[in-house]
Amino acid sequence: MDLMDLIPAPRHVSPDGDGSYVLDSSTGISAGEGTEPTARWLRSTLGAVTELALPPQAEGAAIRLSIDPALDAESYRLRVTETGVDLTGGAADGVFWGAQTLRQLLGPDAFRRAPLPGRAWELPLVTVEDSPRFGWRGAMLDVARHFMPKDGVLRFIDLLAAHKLNVFHFHLSDDQGWRVEIKRYPKLTQDASWRTRTKWGHRASELWDDKPHGGFYTQDDIREIVAYAHARHIAVVPEIDLPGHSQAAIHAYPELGNTDVIDTSSLPVWDTWGINPNVLAPTDTTLRFYEGVFEELLDLFPSTFIHVGGDECPKDQWKKSPTAQTRIQELGLKDEDELQSWFIRHFDTWLSARGRRLIGWDEILEGGLAPGAAVSSWRGYRGGITAAKAGHDVVMCPEQQVYLDHRQAPGEDEPVPIGFVRTLEDVYRFEPVPPQLTEDEARHVLGTQANLWTEVMENQQRVDYQAFPRLSAFCEVAWSELPAPAERDYADFERRMTAHFRRLDALGVDYRPPGGPLPWQRRPGVLGRPIEGAPPNV
Numbered sequence: 001m002d003l004m005d006l007i008p009a010p011r012h013v014s015p016d017g018d019g020s021y022v023l024d025s026s027t028g029i030s031a032g033e034g035t036e037p038t039a040r041w042l043r044s045t046l047g048a049v050t051e052l053a054l055p056p057q058a059e060g061a062a063i064r065l066s067i068d069p070a071l072d073a074e075s076y077r078l079r080v081t082e083t084g085v086d087l088t089g090g091a092a093d094g095v096f097w098g099a100q101t102l103r104q105l106l107g108p109d110a111f112r113r114a115p116l117p118g119r120a121w122e123l124p125l126v127t128v129e130d131s132p133r134f135g136w137r138g139a140m141l142d143v144a145r146h147f148m149p150k151d152g153v154l155r156f157i158d159l160l161a162a163h164k165l166n167v168f169h170f171h172l173s174d175d176q177g178w179r180v181e182i183k184r185y186p187k188l189t190q191d192a193s194w195r196t197r198t199k200w201g202h203r204a205s206e207l208w209d210d211k212p213h214g215g216f217y218t219q220d221d222i223r224e225i226v227a228y229a230h231a232r233h234i235a236v237v238p239e240i241d242l243p244g245h246s247q248a249a250i251h252a253y254p255e256l257g258n259t260d261v262i263d264t265s266s267l268p269v270w271d272t273w274g275i276n277p278n279v280l281a282p283t284d285t286t287l288r289f290y291e292g293v294f295e296e297l298l299d300l301f302p303s304t305f306i307h308v309g310g311d312e313c314p315k316d317q318w319k320k321s322p323t324a325q326t327r328i329q330e331l332g333l334k335d336e337d338e339l340q341s342w343f344i345r346h347f348d349t350w351l352s353a354r355g356r357r358l359i360g361w362d363e364i365l366e367g368g369l370a371p372g373a374a375v376s377s378w379r380g381y382r383g384g385i386t387a388a389k390a391g392h393d394v395v396m397c398p399e400q401q402v403y404l405d406h407r408q409a410p411g412e413d414e415p416v417p418i419g420f421v422r423t424l425e426d427v428y429r430f431e432p433v434p435p436q437l438t439e440d441e442a443r444h445v446l447g448t449q450a451n452l453w454t455e456v457m458e459n460q461q462r463v464d465y466q467a468f469p470r471l472s473a474f475c476e477v478a479w480s481e482l483p484a485p486a487e488r489d490y491a492d493f494e495r496r497m498t499a500h501f502r503r504l505d506a507l508g509v510d511y512r513p514p515g516g517p518l519p520w521q522r523r524p525g526v527l528g529r530p531i532e533g534a535p536p537n538v
Contacts, residue, residue: 098128
């Protein structure tokens with residue numbers, strides 16, 4: 001193992017000689033106060049692949065875990081000597097991230113689930129001192145367009161943890177499906193969690209997958225997912241999209257829609273893609289319904305942040321709706337944009353009263369931003385810049401840079417090519433903090449996030465292909481202190497990826513190979529929507 005093959009790159013790595021420490025049957029773990037969960041993770045993950053018990057040992061343990069409050073919470077210091085390993089974190093988080101580095105130092109086979117014959121487990125003598133650049137290092141997975149079964153979600157969380165990503169944005173509702181059990185509204189899972197067929201490819205495609213598609217997570221499934229992520233120091237931020245992207249919910253409960261404009265009882269769960277005109281009605285009935293949804297979600301998700309979407313909400317039905325127009329007049333609002341702002345502000349106030357914070361896509365800036373809201377800046381940097389300058393917290397996730405559903409290369413071999421070309425190098429050169437922000441304003445950039453929208457990712461293998469290896473580059477952008485984009489050493493990152501591809505192989509990740517898609521990764525004849533040229537820097 002080359003000490004310089006670590007991903008994401010640590011702040012400081014100091015080789016301490018040519019020797020090594022060898023793990024064997026005498027190797028035990030001493031877990032200081034607060035580090036027991038990482039000890040359990042090491043025992044279960046490394047124990048399985050090394051066939052070593054790694055038992056708890058109060059005295060004489062070779063792997064010693066501890067917390068030093070003088071370090072920042074997510075920082076760690078890892079020292080390997082000929083007598084063992086000292087791993088110290090500023091808090092339990094830092095200890096866990098140090099354990100991810102320890103696993104990488106053992107070599108790619110440490111990422112397997114069972115041992116290979118004749119394998120010795122050696123650690124190079126080294127000192128690593130490390131801490132993350134951003135506190136929000138996220139990835140969003142859309143399970144509404146294509147459902148991912150629970151085991152796939154748990155696996156995705158493991159992949160985030162291996163890359164020191166600490167926020168899992170869980171997109172649970174959209175026009176095409178509702179994915180979380182809400183006990184007071186059973187039709188959301190009985191009726192809104194499945195559709196009769198699915199568009200195959202971009203919405204302009206003439207192809208259909210004519211079998212029903214669906215699925216949902218029970219509340220106990222959600223509790224399991226949240227606990228699994230928590231054990232890996234990952235916060236799960238749920239998203240229930242409103243007031244747009246809601247046709248599945250309206251299908252189950254037609255009174256949620258604009259019944260004075262269209263026959264909402266005739267709306268199916270949507271089977272194609274795009275921006276849907278069928279949005280929620282701005283009524284007290286709708287507000288009480290979604291308060292009920294969020295009441296149950298708050299019991300399931302301890303995350304400080306709750307994502308309410310707020311994006312791509314066409315106002316056509318509100319303009320035609322007497323009910324909506326009456327609401328605008330009653331509230332003294334100027335227009336439909338302010339009506340959407342009223343919608344978002346209502347839930348900002350509601351969540352704040354319960355000790356939570358609302359976050360939404362950057363459209364929530366239109367018509368006035370709710371005072372305590374944070375912004376996911378997706379249409380470019382501009383929304384994030386506006387929000388940060390106004391004193392609001394921001395997560396930078398511009399689609400032109402880090403929407404991983406966009407294609408990875410030009411050419412016809414890319415499966416269902418969508419959007420701009422975003423290569424591995426493009427993602428590696430992404431800079432989350434725009435130069436337009438002052439130092440004080442930049443403090444409102446909580447961090448960054450890569451997003452995976454699954455309209456053309458019908459299964460886990462397609463998610464793997466779109467996510468990796470680009471998520472490996474993204475994790476270094478989010479964690480490491482890198483120079484300006486043009487000055488980053490991409491050649492060195494490519495060299496380190498040679499080792500990291502072997503880790504991904506051991507994990508069973510169906511990534512895009514550097515030379516292009518393998519034959520079974522292609523989707524010949526399935527229409528995409530490639531956009532030519534460089535993406536705008538907006």
